[in-house]
Amino acid sequence: MTLGLALLAVLLVAAIAGGVAFRRAAALRVGRAKGARLNSLPIYHAFYAALWATLPALLILAVWSPVQSRLVDQAVLASPQARALPDSEIQRQSILGEAQDIASGKIEAGFNPQSAELAPQFGAANGKFAAIGGAIALLAALGGAALALTRVSFDFRARAGVERWVMLMLMAASTVAILTTLGIVLSLLFESLRFFKLVSPTEFLFGTSWSPQMALRADQAGSSGEFGSVPLFWGTAFIGAIIAMIVAIPLGLMCAIFLTQYAPAKLRSWLKPILEILAGVPTVVYGYFAALTVAPMVRDFGVSIGVTSASSESALAAGLVMGIMIIPFVSSMADDSIAAVPQAMRDGSLALGATKSETIKRVVLPAALPGVVGGVLLAVSRAIGETMIVVMAAGLSANMTANPFAAVTTVTVQIVQLLTGDQEFDSAKTLAAFALGLALFFITLILNLIALTVVRRYREAYE
Amino acid sequence: MSSSTNRWSDGSMQKRVKRRYAAERRFRALGFAAVALSLLFLAFLLFTMASKGIGGFSHTEARIQLDLPRSDVMLDPAMLKGPDAPQLVAQANLEGAITQAAVATYGPAAAEMFGESGTRALGRMLIADPTLLTRAQMVWLPVSGKVDVAAKGDGGDEQEKLVSAAEAKDGLKRTFNLDFLTASDATDPSAVGVWGALKGSFLTIIVTMGLAFPIGVLTALYLEEFATRNRWTDLVEVSINNLAAVPSIIFGLLGLAVFLNLMNLPRSAPLVGGLTLALMTMPVIVIAGRNAIKSVPPSIRDAALGIGASKMQVVFHHVLPLALPGILTGTIIGMARALGETAPLLMIGMRAFIATPPGGIADPATVLPVQIFLWSDEVDRSFVEKTSAAIIVLLVFMLMMNGLAIYLRNRFERRW
Numbered sequence: 001m002t003l004g005l006a007l008l009a010v011l012l013v014a015a016i017a018g019g020v021a022f023r024r025a026a027a028l029r030v031g032r033a034k035g036a037r038l039n040s041l042p043i044y045h046a047f048y049a050a051l052w053a054t055l056p057a058l059l060i061l062a063v064w065s066p067v068q069s070r071l072v073d074q075a076v077l078a079s080p081q082a083r084a085l086p087d088s089e090i091q092r093q094s095i096l097g098e099a100q101d102i103a104s105g106k107i108e109a110g111f112n113p114q115s116a117e118l119a120p121q122f123g124a125a126n127g128k129f130a131a132i133g134g135a136i137a138l139l140a141a142l143g144g145a146a147l148a149l150t151r152v153s154f155d156f157r158a159r160a161g162v163e164r165w166v167m168l169m170l171m172a173a174s175t176v177a178i179l180t181t182l183g184i185v186l187s188l189l190f191e192s193l194r195f196f197k198l199v200s201p202t203e204f205l206f207g208t209s210w211s212p213q214m215a216l217r218a219d220q221a222g223s224s225g226e227f228g229s230v231p232l233f234w235g236t237a238f239i240g241a242i243i244a245m246i247v248a249i250p251l252g253l254m255c256a257i258f259l260t261q262y263a264p265a266k267l268r269s270w271l272k273p274i275l276e277i278l279a280g281v282p283t284v285v286y287g288y289f290a291a292l293t294v295a296p297m298v299r300d301f302g303v304s305i306g307v308t309s310a311s312s313e314s315a316l317a318a319g320l321v322m323g324i325m326i327i328p329f330v331s332s333m334a335d336d337s338i339a340a341v342p343q344a345m346r347d348g349s350l351a352l353g354a355t356k357s358e359t360i361k362r363v364v365l366p367a368a369l370p371g372v373v374g375g376v377l378l379a380v381s382r383a384i385g386e387t388m389i390v391v392m393a394a395g396l397s398a399n400m401t402a403n404p405f406a407a408v409t410t411v412t413v414q415i416v417q418l419l420t421g422d423q424e425f426d427s428a429k430t431l432a433a434f435a436l437g438l439a440l441f442f443i444t445l446i447l448n449l450i451a452l453t454v455v456r457r458y459r460e461a462y463e
Numbered sequence: 464m465s466s467s468t469n470r471w472s473d474g475s476m477q478k479r480v481k482r483r484y485a486a487e488r489r490f491r492a493l494g495f496a497a498v499a500l501s502l503l504f505l506a507f508l509l510f511t512m513a514s515k516g517i518g519g520f521s522h523t524e525a526r527i528q529l530d531l532p533r534s535d536v537m538l539d540p541a542m543l544k545g546p547d548a549p550q551l552v553a554q555a556n557l558e559g560a561i562t563q564a565a566v567a568t569y570g571p572a573a574a575e576m577f578g579e580s581g582t583r584a585l586g587r588m589l590i591a592d593p594t595l596l597t598r599a600q601m602v603w604l605p606v607s608g609k610v611d612v613a614a615k616g617d618g619g620d621e622q623e624k625l626v627s628a629a630e631a632k633d634g635l636k637r638t639f640n641l642d643f644l645t646a647s648d649a650t651d652p653s654a655v656g657v658w659g660a661l662k663g664s665f666l667t668i669i670v671t672m673g674l675a676f677p678i679g680v681l682t683a684l685y686l687e688e689f690a691t692r693n694r695w696t697d698l699v700e701v702s703i704n705n706l707a708a709v710p711s712i713i714f715g716l717l718g719l720a721v722f723l724n725l726m727n728l729p730r731s732a733p734l735v736g737g738l739t740l741a742l743m744t745m746p747v748i749v750i751a752g753r754n755a756i757k758s759v760p761p762s763i764r765d766a767a768l769g770i771g772a773s774k775m776q777v778v779f780h781h782v783l784p785l786a787l788p789g790i791l792t793g794t795i796i797g798m799a800r801a802l803g804e805t806a807p808l809l810m811i812g813m814r815a816f817i818a819t820p821p822g823g824i825a826d827p828a829t830v831l832p833v834q835i836f837l838w839s840d841e842v843d844r845s846f847v848e849k850t851s852a853a854i855i856v857l858l859v860f861m862l863m864m865n866g867l868a869i870y871l872r873n874r875f876e877r878r879w
Contacts, residue, residue: 066726163775170689173681174699177749180742181702184713187720251497258494271498273869278505280865282803284832285512285854288839292847293511324504355483357490378708385710387806388832392839412712416809419719437716441709448708 003065006134010061010141014053017145021049024152040158048151048158051165052144057137064133068126075125081117188441191434198428199227204435206230210398210409212418212429227432229439231398235408239319239394240383243404247323248383249376252330259331260338261360279328287392290321295393302405309406313395316404322389326379333378337371337458338364370458377451381444387412411436512854519852522605522640522653523614525576525629527564529585530599534560540593552586561585561604568634572625578607579654580642603636608652608845617844643852648818648834652845655838657853659820663733663813663828664802670737670824671744671801676794678741679748680783683790686749687756688778707746714743715810723811731812734824739807744797751793755786758878788875792868799864803857805832831857 025042040048076082076096085092091112098115103122152158196204207228255275259268295317302310341364349359365372395407396417418433536555543551561581565573581604588602589595595602606614613622614635629635646656682703690696718739722728728735759782767777808814813833821828829837831853838850 069727159773163773166775166779167689170681170685173678174685174690174696176678176742177682177699177702177706177746180706180717180745183721184709184717187717188713191720251501254494254497255501258491258498262491262494263498271502274505275498275501277865278501280799280803280861281508282805282832282857282861284803284805284835284839285508285858288835288850288854289508289511291839292515324501324508327501327504355487357487358483360490381708382710385712387710387712388836391806392836412710412806415712415716416806419716419810420814434716434720437713441713444708444710445705448705452704 003061003068003130003133006130006137007058007061009134009138010054010057013057013138013141013145014050017053017149018046018050021149021152022046024149025158028152028154039155040160044158044162045152045156047162048165049145049148051162052148053141054144055165056144057141060137060140061133064137068129068133071129072122072125075129076118076121079118079121081121085114184441188434188438191431192438195428195431195435198431203227204229204432208400210414212414212432225428227428229411229436231400232409232411232414232436233439234400235315235394235398236384236410236412238402238404238408239315239322239390239410240386241380243316243319244323244326244383245376245380247320248326248330248379251323252327252379253334253372255327255331256334256338257360260335261356261364275328275331278325281325283325283386283388284392286321286325287388287390290317290389290393294321298405307403307405309403311395311405311407313393313407314405315394315408318390318394319404321393322383322386325386325389326383329382330375330379333375334368334372337368337375337455340371340458341367370454374451374455374458377447377454381447381451384410385412385440385444387416391416411440415440509858512851512858515848516851516853516855518615519848519850519855520640520643521637522580522642523611524603524636524638525565525569525606525610526601526603526632526634526636527561527568528599529560529564529595529602530567531560531596532598534563536560536596538589538596540596543590543593543596548590549586552589557582557585557589569625569629569632572621572628576606576610576625577604579649579651580605581607581653583642583646583654603638605638605640605642605653608843611653612845612848615848643849644856647820648816648829648837650816652841652843652849655846655849657831657834657856659817660829660831660834660853661856662820663736663817664830664832666733666821666824666828667736667740667808667830668798668802670734671740672794672798674738674741675744675748675797679745679794680752680790682745683749683752683756684778684783687753688782689774703746703749706742707750711743711804712806712810714739715807717742718807718811729825729827731815731817731827731829732825733821733828733830735811736808736813736828736830737824739811740801740804743804743807744801747797747800748790748794751797752786752790755789755793756782758789759785785877788871788877792872792876795864795868795871799861799868802864803832803861805836808833809836831860 022042022045025038025040025045029038029042073096076099077085085095095112095115095118098112099118099122102115102119103126151161204227207226208230209226209228210231211226259271259275263271291313295312295314298314298317298320299310299312302314302316345363345367346359349363350356354362390410390413394410394413396409396413397407398409398414399406401408415433415436418429418436536557536559538551538555542548558577561577562574565576569576584604585602605611609618610622610625612618613626614637618626626635642654643656645658646654647659649655682699686696686699690699718735722735722738723730728738763781763785764777767781768774772780808830813829814837815827815829816837817827817829835850835853835857838846838853841850
């Protein structure tokens with residue numbers, strides 16, 4: 001909060017520096033003889049000064065704020081009041097958290113009396129380090145402003161300077177994507193390595209039994225926990241790659257064919273956006289729909305055809321609804337690849353006397369097949385990464401069954417399940433979620449890469 | 464050469480042609496059926512939600528003979544004029560008075576007829592009209608969730624009896640439930656509302672927008688207008704295309720590992736949710752932005768360069784304004800997706816029970832989709848219609864955003 005104050009001060013300095021630079025440059029313009037022109041407009045001088053005042057200072061603040069929280073924690077733990085803290089890491093953290101909340105005025109009193117003693121320490125340390133960080137940032141702002149202001153002159157190329165800064169910002173923005181990818185890979189990899197220290201990779205990859213329940217005490221029965229992920233991947237593939245695709249591929253493909261080949265332009269311009277609503281409905285709504293409406297219907301249907309084990313959480317309900325969600329996706333991918341088939345091929349077939357459907361079946365679809373396959377692969381990758389529908393409708397029991405009326409569980413369901421209970425962060429149970437995440441990330445990555453290569457190669461063939 | 468004419472006119476050819484035309488019609492009908500079936504699914508989905516959720520916007524009120532002077536509510540009418548009236552009302556034992564009155568009006572079975580919502584409504588009445596404390600009067604108060612469900616014809620036996628008894632005395636009516644839009648989460652289903660979750664959603668989306676839009680637009684400009692093709696830009700492109708297809712739950716894991724565990728940001732705060740969703744939406748904005756920038760014709764760039772503009776001026780004075788409608792359309796669609804996202808927010812702990820709307824981006828909050836997920840897990844029957852009603856609210860917002868995107872596209876997008 002004190003850093004917020006520093007931020008305001010920095011912005012104020014920047015505004016003033018910009019204003020001063022503008023006045024100076026404008027005065028230079030008036031002072032010179034007619035015909036002579038400033039190299040840069042006053043407004044560029046103003047931007048130049050403002051940028052020099054803000055950007056370095058902002059960078060310092062951004063680096064400082066995480067450093068500060070570490071320093072504050074250290075200072076508080078080193079204080080005499082902190083010696084009485086219990087040894088248990090969880091209790092320590094909760095007391096420290098409460099003390100911090102009291103110090104920042106979020107809560108009035110903590111659950112634990114010790115937090116009240118520590119709160120003043122937090123306040124003091126916070127104030128001290130925020131003052132240091134704020135002062136450094138402010139100095140940087142003033143220094144930057146001074147530097148820019150001394151540079152205001154008739155020949156100074158302020159516009160080029162501003163453009164250099166903007167270019168820097170553009171390049172910085174483009175690295176965010178790489179940093180995100182790197183962050184995903186590193187955080188998943190790091191936690192997964194810790195998991196594989198506890199559970200062997202072969203057991204994880206090839207084990208067929210999944211029950212991550214760890215006992216609270218070591219002497220409790222069944223305390224080991226089993227982390228064989230095969231049933232999870234089977235469940236994921238069964239719902240996402242088999243049932244959902246049985247629904248989505250024929251419907252999506254036929255929708256695309258009807259919309260591109262048969263429907264009049266006016267009808268198409270109406271139907272397409274309406275169909276896209278299916279893709280825009282939030283997944284939690286689909287999940288609720290699947291659990292509340294579709295699952296009982298599926299169970300009743302299962303019972304009526306004599307499946308006694310029909311469960312109210314079935315692979316079929318989740319897969320059906322997921323398939324419906326994917327329809328517009330398959331449809332628009334198929335749409336693109338059908339549109340990419342050259343008109344000459346279609347005309348040739350029609351000129352030989354083939355009907356429209358024969359042309360579509362014998363000429364257009366075979367030619368568009370690589371694109372369609374690529375689209376289906378992308379759809380599969382989206383379906384297996386889908387979370388809410390399966391969390392709400394597919395169930396938790398890791399079954400290796402091909403019975404669509406039985407409950408199966410998926411990778412995403414287990415990730416949610418493992419990370420939303422109350423447990424320590426270092427247990428094999430929570431770390432398993434990251435190992436599952438890593439596996440999911442690589443599977444979807446590979447599917448996407450294959451799909452994109454297939455689509456691209458095929459596009460080139462017709463260009 | 465009569466055989467060749469026969470070939471076109473004889474019966475077997477006619478039959479073959481007929482069969483082929485029939486196949487053609489079948490194929491066409493199949494295509495139409497596929498579209499119709501998909502639309503039917505959509506209609507069924509929307510209809511189910513609407514029919515189940517419409518009840519969530521109304522609630523049942525019951526009439527009771529309230530006699531506050533004789534109850535153990537110790538409140539001074541004069542004090543209720545002050546600014547701390549809400550606190551005083553909250554501290555008074557209004558529940559007791561309501562239970563007393565309900566039992567007096569409808570018999571001992573009515574002891575649990577009213578819940579949190581009734582207390583809240585009575586509190587508001589008292590602040591609006593403190594003279595209620597000095598006289599006995601008939602008042603209408605919203606009933607508890609269980610009785611509400613019974614009044615809508617789907618409750619337990621006990622409540623059904625109570626409802627028919629009350630109806631016999633002409634003591635029930637249905638009114639619009641304003642609380643549902645202005646209140647937050649609560650344990651009593653009759654008292655819940657979506658405002659807290661909605662506010663959390665707004666705060667989260669603002670953070671997402673504030674980060675993803677500038678970064679996305681700048682990245683798109685850099686890739687389209689400035690970057691020379693080299694290893695580095697290839698890497699940027701590959702990461703963006705790949706990030707756009709990464710499952711959303713993976714972003715949740717990233718948020719958990721980096722923002723919560725590494726950077727120690729507050730758990731379940733809109734700040735962290737917004738950051739996570741920003742990383743998720745940024746690639747969508749970049750891809751939409753690049754397409755919009757690509758469609759600005761090069762002649763405009765050439766003309767600006769020709770009269771002496773710098774490369775930067777060309778981009779920021781001409782290309783960006785012309786591409787902006789397209790970029791905004793993509794951004795709004797990306798934001799709508801972020802608004803409906805649930806899974807990554809579950810990962811960063813936005814699933815706590817939070818009964819007060821968040822005051823800022825660092826306060827614990829929940830968002831509308833997560834609220835829907837939480838309510839869907841509740842056992843209590845009356846949460847079904849509340850969940851569906853919340854879904855209606857969410858869908859209305861999504862529809863509004865998508866409508867805005869379509870409007871922008873039709874109104875401002877130019878084709879060259």
